[in-house]
Structures are given as structure tokens and as C-alpha cells.
Amino acid sequence: MTKTAWVFPGQGSQAIGMGMDLLELSYAKDKFAQAEEILGWSVPEICQSEEEKISRTLYTQPSMYVVESILADLMRERGQHPALVAGHSMGEYVALYVAGVFDWSEGLRLVKRRAELMDSAAGGMMAALIGFNREQLEQQIEQTPDVVLANDNSPAQVVISGTPTAVEAVLSQVKAKRVIPLNVSGAFHSPLMAAAASEFQPVLESVTFKPAKVPVLSNVEPIPAVDAAVLKERLSRQMTGSVRWQEISQRLPEEGIERVVEIGPGTVLTGLIKRTCSGLILENISSVADLEGLGVRGEEEDTVTR
Structure with missing residues (x-):
């Protein structure tokens, strides 16, 4: 069996209309409704809004979390499962959810608060x-x-x-x-986010992390881990720490990964992985049609992810 990693994009991969075809599915409709209760606003409405709104950190990050997690759940319903997971910046929260580290609603609440704090950052x-x-x-x-x-x-x-x-x-x-x-409000992933990270810490500490069911490659330390305390500590450093995606890409073949599936809008991460290491099967799942055609190789896209 082909050893597969799932990777999840972060802010910068969002697109107008992302996830709208999911509204045809009852499971997705229920998830969108649950998300609205937690967020106080509608993800489908944001995803169909103008570029300026969907690209605002406050809305982008929770919307990406919801769309990506639904796609991942639908893949699991179809019998697909990863041997390893990783996510770029906000995408790491989806990776942790998929690995069973916290439940879906807890993950969304974390992303919601993270997005609020990062959106309010200034001067960077x-x-x-x-x-x-x-x-x-x-x-x-x-x-x-x-x-x-x-x-x-x-x-x-x-x-x-x-x-x-x-x-x-x-x-x-x-x-x-x-x-x-980049059109962002602050100096993300730098020491200038220390105040926001400090304010986020009590929220993160309030969530109980469970041991991961599959290894997770963290942004700040791209070494596979399943220990709950280790994963939480690494996540606590993420807002001020660098996203070491090149090292994550290099680690994939070292862990025996043969196939990488990027789950979410765009093809940014598979494009980056292709530039870093050759020989991996790269696929993209961003729609219901992609779910029905699993195994189709994705094309890379020259887009910046942050």
C-alpha cells in the first residue's frame, strides 16, 4: 500500500467560491451550520464574498479550517487515511484535528481566536x-x-x-x-507577534490535547511526533516561530512517504513540495469532483502561502 501524507494549506491559498460545491452534501451543510454557531458568521457567505473580505485574516483562517476539515472528513468516509499529516501555518490546526489531537469544534474555536488576534496585529x-x-x-x-x-x-x-x-x-x-x-495586518511568524501569542496562550492551554493517531510534522519543529504535550508545546511557538515548510517537504521521503495529497483550495503546497523533492506522487483535493476522482495528479501553482 502506498504510504500517504496529507497536507493542509494556510492563509494565501483561499479562493472566492471555495467549498461551495460541498453545500450539496448534507454532512457539509451540518458542519457549516455548526461553524456559524461558533463563529457568529456564515462561512459560505464569506466564501462567496469579495476578495477583500475573504482575504481578511479574521475570516480567512476559520473558513479555510472549515472547508479543509470537511474535505478531509469526506476522504475518510471514502476509506482514505494518511500515514502522516502536516499543515502550513493555520493548516497545522487541520492536521492536528485529522490526527485526532482535538475535536473539530475545539479546533475551530482555537482558529477563531488565533485569527482575531492576528487580524488585530499592526505595525508589521x-x-x-x-x-x-x-x-x-x-x-x-x-x-x-x-x-x-x-x-x-x-x-x-x-x-x-x-x-x-x-x-x-x-x-x-x-x-x-x-x-x-503580502497583504497582511502584521508581521506574522515573527517575534513581533509575541503579544498576540501571549494572549492566545491561555486559550490554547484550555484545550485538552490527546495523543495523535498518526505522526504530525509541526511548522516550528519538523520531526514526527504523536505526544500530546509535545504537539501543544510546538503549536504554542507557531505564531512567533518560522514555518519550516522546506524541511517538512524534505522529511516526507525520509519517513517513507510516497504520495502526498494536498487537501484544500489551490495547489500551493504540492507545488512547493515538487520544487523541494522529486519522485513523490502529488495530488490535490479541493472539491467534491476531486473526491470522486481520487488518484488524479494535481498541477502546481505559483502562489505564495503564508
Whole structure:
């Protein structure tokens, strides 16, 4: 049997209309209704709204959690199960839910509070670099206060995060094929999120974590773990820590993974994995049609995830 990992995208992969075909299914309808009770707003309404609204952190993260978790549940209903899971930033919460670490409603409440705190963050900047000299970039980051490597997505794509002055200073000294300022409210995955992370900690501590049923590769420490305390401690560092996605990608074949299924809108993560390690079967599940056609290989998409 092919050893399979499931991976879940985070903010940056959202798309207008995502998850709308799920409304045809009674299970999904029930989940959307449960989500509205917890969130106080409708995920389907947000998913059909204008780009400005669906891309606002406050709404994006909970909507992504709901859509991705429903798709994962429907895959399990069809007899599909992962040997390992991982998620990019917010996607790690879906991975933990799928691994049985906490129940669905607890996960959504965590994501809701996380999104509120991150949405209210201010005074920071994030920018993606594509096609750059890594040694030059790392040197400039080391020499510049208040900026960090927030997302190490692949050998050719990273995101830096910090104060606007610091980020601009690094960008002025590093040549890149493409630079994309990200439309976010704060310097996510950097020490500048310390206040938000501190406020989030009591919420995280209030949720009981259970041992994972399958190993989880965490953003801040991409080593497979199932221990509940370890997974919670790693998650507590995620808001201020770097997303080490390139290392997660490299770890997959080391763990004997032969097939990777990205569950959620877009094909960002499979694209990043393809650039990092070859030889893996890559698939994408973002719709009901994809569920019916499991086994179809996805095409990569050059989009920034954060």
C-alpha cells in the first residue's frame, strides 16, 4: 500500500467560491451550520464574498479550517487515511484535528481566536521573495534587527517578516527574481507577534490535547511526533516561530512517504513540495469532483502561502 501524507494549506491559498460545491452534501451543510454557531458568521457567505473580505485574516483562517476539515472528513468516509499529516501555518490546526489531537469544534474555536488576534496585529510587514540568493538573504537578515525568515517554503521561495523599515532594508540589499509584499495586518511568524501569542496562550492551554493517531510534522519543529504535550508545546511557538515548510517537504521521503495529497483550495503546497523533492506522487483535493476522482495528479501553482 502506498504510504500517504496529507497536507493542509494556510492563509494565501483561499479562493472566492471555495467549498461551495460541498453545500450539496448534507454532512457539509451540518458542519457549516455548526461553524456559524461558533463563529457568529456564515462561512459560505464569506466564501462567496469579495476578495477583500475573504482575504481578511479574521475570516480567512476559520473558513479555510472549515472547508479543509470537511474535505478531509469526506476522504475518510471514502476509506482514505494518511500515514502522516502536516499543515502550513493555520493548516497545522487541520492536521492536528485529522490526527485526532482535538475535536473539530475545539479546533475551530482555537482558529477563531488565533485569527482575531492576528487580524488585530499592526505595525508589521511581510514580503515574499522568489528566485534569490539564499546566502545573501540570510546574511542581510542576520545584520538587520527586527526582521526574520518567517516562511521557508522551498529552495526558491521564502517570506520575510518584521517592521516595515527592516523588511524594506533587507529587500533593498537582496536581488530577487520577484518580490511580493503580502497583504497582511502584521508581521506574522515573527517575534513581533509575541503579544498576540501571549494572549492566545491561555486559550490554547484550555484545550485538552490527546495523543495523535498518526505522526504530525509541526511548522516550528519538523520531526514526527504523536505526544500530546509535545504537539501543544510546538503549536504554542507557531505564531512567533518560522514555518519550516522546506524541511517538512524534505522529511516526507525520509519517513517513507510516497504520495502526498494536498487537501484544500489551490495547489500551493504540492507545488512547493515538487520544487523541494522529486519522485513523490502529488495530488490535490479541493472539491467534491476531486473526491470522486481520487488518484488524479494535481498541477502546481505559483502562489505564495503564508
